[in-house]
Amino acid sequence: MLQPLFAFILLLGLGQLAAAEKAGELPPGVKVLRDVEYSRPAGHPLLLDLYLPEKRTSKPLPVILWVHGGGWKNGSKDRCPATWLVPEGYAVASINYRLIPDHQWPAQMHDCRAAVRWLRAYAGTYGLHAGRIGAWGSSAGGHLVALMGTVDTSADERVQAVIDWFGPSDLLTMPPNVLSDNRTREDLAQANGALLLGGIVMDQPEKARAASALHHVSSNDAPFLIMHGTADEQVPVDQSQRLHDRLLAARVPSTLHLIPGAGHGGKEFSSPQVRQLILTFLDRHLKSPPVQSGRPKKGEPFNPKKPVSPRLQPVEN
Structure with missing residues (x-):
């Protein structure tokens, strides 16, 4: 009870x-x-x-x-x-x-x-x-x-x-980025995905995949x-x-x-x-999980005693 x-x-x-x-x-x-x-x-x-x-x-x-x-x-x-x-x-x-x-x-x-x-x-x-x-x-x-x-x-x-x-x-398969009977290239150029990548998404598949989690999945x-x-x-x-x-x-x-x-x-x-x-x-x-030592893989706990990347300033863009 x-x-x-x-x-x-x-x-x-x-x-x-x-x-x-x-x-x-x-x-x-x-x-x-x-x-x-x-x-x-x-x-x-x-x-x-x-x-x-x-x-x-x-x-x-x-x-x-x-x-x-x-x-x-x-x-x-x-x-x-x-x-x-x-x-x-x-x-x-x-x-x-x-x-x-x-x-x-x-x-x-x-x-x-x-x-x-x-x-x-x-x-x-x-x-x-x-x-x-x-x-x-x-x-x-x-x-x-x-x-x-x-x-x-x-x-x-x-x-x-x-x-x-x-x-x-x-991003490649999001409907606003896909050419169809109801969506012209002019429409694709105005989609948020195109504004994000700097051009029609379907025209730059490598960049679109690089900006899509589906294409980065790994065991870590x-x-x-x-x-x-x-x-x-x-x-x-x-x-x-x-x-x-x-x-x-x-x-x-x-x-x-x-x-x-x-x-x-x-x-x-x-x-x-x-x-x-x-x-x-x-x-x-x-x-629940204990903090582990050594350089972590993706998804593993960060070790605060290990030196980290000195890149504390964001990459200029």
Whole structure:
């Protein structure tokens, strides 16, 4: 009897937190450090908001990096939907990154990696665990965090877990990038994918594959939790299904959770049941495993005692 009762109480608490966040309130016991500069590529300041417990904990906190959506064109770090994780024993960093059309690929990836490096460089200052960083994003942000979990990079830029909400995993097969009876080359040139890559996506397949997580999957990738609504009309469900299948084929831990009737986001993604899935996933991969020594592979814990890449400044783009 105790286990079902505990689950009910937890879900009730998560539901109350969701209601408070919808009203624009921070969860109880949470503070925010706003507009912290984490990088300045070509003189362009990039800011993050850092959500922490009001009282500093005795042990370093695992960190969740939230990457917003908006078609790589809109959106901001404001109204971060991940703040409910702070009372559950996490720190949360919500970032701005450079947007199209002013900034083309790979500026967005450079910014996400710069944020991870900043979190590690300042882990001691803010009570963060440098070896336990997860990345969570929606839509365009899901596209970016999926790449963070699959593209090989230096140890100081790797993440240990990924939550991908309905992100495009293969730019070549996204409908706005595919020529059809209803879509002309003029239409393709105006698609967000074309603005991201600097030209029609189908005309530059190598660049498109390089910017697609599906084509980077390997056995050393970080664990994934992928969520997608079955009624999503902007990013087809098969973008998540194919990525999930390829991760499993590479023996990477991956969970695909389809939400019946949900579209491209919406209230269904903040239900107590969804939050419990997220919390279980993060606790398993960011709280349970011990930090390992030596140079980690992708998805393995970062060793804070090992020297990291000196590249603490983002790549100019």
